Amino acid sequence: MDVILKGKYIVKCKIKAVTGLHIGEGNNSLEIGGIDNAVVKDAEGKPYIPGSSLKGKMRSLMEFAEGKVKDELLVVTKGERDGTSGIHIHICGDEDCVVCGLFGRNHGKHKLKNGEERDFTDAVLPTRLIVRDAKLIKKSITDKMKENLDLEWTEVKFENNIDRITSKANPRQSERVPAGAEFEAEFVVNRLKVDGEDDGDLYIKKLIQAMRLLEDDYLGGQGTRGNGKVQFVDIKIFYKDRDAYFTQKQPQVIAEAAALKNLQF
Numbered sequence: 064m065d066v067i068l069k070g071k072y073i074v075k076c077k078i079k080a081v082t083g084l085h086i087g088e089g090n091n092s093l094e095i096g097g098i099d100n101a102v103v104k105d106a107e108g109k110p111y112i113p114g115s116s117l118k119g120k121m122r123s124l125m126e127f128a129e130g131k132v133k134d135e136l137l138v139v140t141k142g143e144r145d146g147t148s149g150i151h152i153h154i155c156g157d158e159d160c161v162v163c164g165l166f167g168r169n170h171g172k173h174k175l176k177n178g179e180e181r182d183f184t185d186a187v188l189p190t191r192l193i194v195r196d197a198k199l200i201k202k203s204i205t206d207k208m209k210e211n212l213d214l215e216w217t218e219v220k221f222e223n224n225i226d227r228i229t230s231k232a233n234p235r236q237s238e239r240v241p242a243g244a245e246f247e248a249e250f251v252v253n254r255l256k257v258d259g260e261d262d263g264d265l266y267i268k269k270l271i272q273a274m275r276l277l278e279d280d281y282l283g284g285q286g287t288r289g290n291g292k293v294q295f296v297d298i299k300i301f302y303k304d305r306d307a308y309f310t311q312k313q314p315q316v317i318a319e320a321a322a323l324k325n326l327q328f
């Protein structure tokens with residue numbers, strides 16, 4: 064295999080929470096005086112969107128859109144330690160698969176849903192897409208918004224589960240980032256030439272499709288119950304040729320738009 068880096072597409076934009084946003088810590092342990100369902104926060108205590116959450120969600124939406132969610136195309140990822148409980152995701156050995164080409168493949172052996180073992184090592188290439196953690200833009204949470212918040216940057220919502228027989232309510236707290244909050248996001252798509260075949264703009268276009276799919280879906284938890292609608296705004300796409308890393312050549316802006324729906328690309 065012969066792989067050369069041709070250049071990098073860099074997408075800089077903001078992610079705006081149109082509704083409240085709940086990206087959980089994945090750790091529901093109850094701290095004393097803490098919230099029982101907290102959002103993930105950085106070292107300064109500010110909520111952020113982990114690149115892994117964004118990438119994972121966009122990958123799953125692309126898998127559905129590209130027709131990859133089929134028994135024979137799903138692998139079971141290993142459980143935490145014992146390998147018993149895993150989740151089904153798509154990974155394949157097809158070198159032309161745009162989902163695996165953009166979001167990457169894991170090395171090593173995989174178990175298919177039907178129990179068969181597969182090894183995709185021959186198809187493993189450098190992952191084209193890099194998704195940075197998206198930091199909260201502090202000033203997007205205005206003083207006016209802060210008046211209505213329960214905590215410094217977030218609100219706490221109560222959700223009720225009602226027992227169908229006793230009618231007893233079982234309230235549960237859930238922390239979320241308020242609607243209107245904005246995050247600084249960055250995506251990098253590596254343009255490769257693999258065995259003489261240049262990616263061209265195939266994968267940057269696929270990334271934009273994934274962003275469009277996400278706008279009509281949701282990010283984080285409780286998305287079917289009102290959370291997680293996001294929009295991509297103030298978008299700029301740069302192209303940095305491989306040569307730009309060896310010279311003073313500045314990256315070119317190749318597309319920009321105030322909102323994703325206006326992006327001509």
Ligand SMILES: [Zn+2]
Nearest residue numbers: 154155160163
């Ligand atoms: Zn694939």
